[in-house]
Amino acid sequence: MQKIKALSVLTILFSLIILVAACGGASSNSQGKAIKSAPIGKNMTVTLANDTGKLKVGEQEVMLTFTDAADKAVDVGAASLNFHMPAMGSMAVMNDPASLTTTSTPGVYKGKVNIEMPGEWQAQISFEGTAGNGKTSFPVTAY
Numbered sequence: 635m636q637k638i639k640a641l642s643v644l645t646i647l648f649s650l651i652i653l654v655a656a657c658g659g660a661s662s663n664s665q666g667k668a669i670k671s672a673p674i675g676k677n678m679t680v681t682l683a684n685d686t687g688k689l690k691v692g693e694q695e696v697m698l699t700f701t702d703a704a705d706k707a708v709d710v711g712a713a714s715l716n717f718h719m720p721a722m723g724s725m726a727v728m729n730d731p732a733s734l735t736t737t738s739t740p741g742v743y744k745g746k747v748n749i750e751m752p753g754e755w756q757a758q759i760s761f762e763g764t765a766g767n768g769k770t771s772f773p774v775t776a777y
């Protein structure tokens with residue numbers, strides 16, 4: 635009888651662990667909708683995402699995720715994200731850097747940025763850590 639009780643307690647515990655793992659998986663995947671992904675060297679991909687999958691004008695939150703070839707988040711150390719727009723006619727060069735902070739998931743960064751105007755921006759992303767460094771840039775349209 636004692637054995638059966640112990641077994642059921644274990645079963646419940648395991649079920650709980652599986653539930654927690656499933657929830658953890660779900661929350662680490664809830665990094666919003668991808669705006670764009672690009673290779674960033676070292677066999678890694680960087681993904682810019684937010685709630686809507688679209689960059690908008692004004693203050694907003696974005697997520698930056700670095701993943702390896704197996705789509706697993708990788709801790710890259712220090713990361714940076716800047717939105718750059720070259721000079722256009724009489725309009726000067728614009729740079730809207732995001733302030734990035736780490737999250738509980740290594741390799742996933744949360745950023746706040748103020749996009750000043752609609753149009754095509756270059757998302758400039760770089761990282762530097764013990765595993766090395768890399769950078770990329772790709773166009774993103776702000777609406």
Ligand SMILES: [Cu+2]
Pocket residue numbers: 719722725728751753
């Ligand atoms: Cu501009």
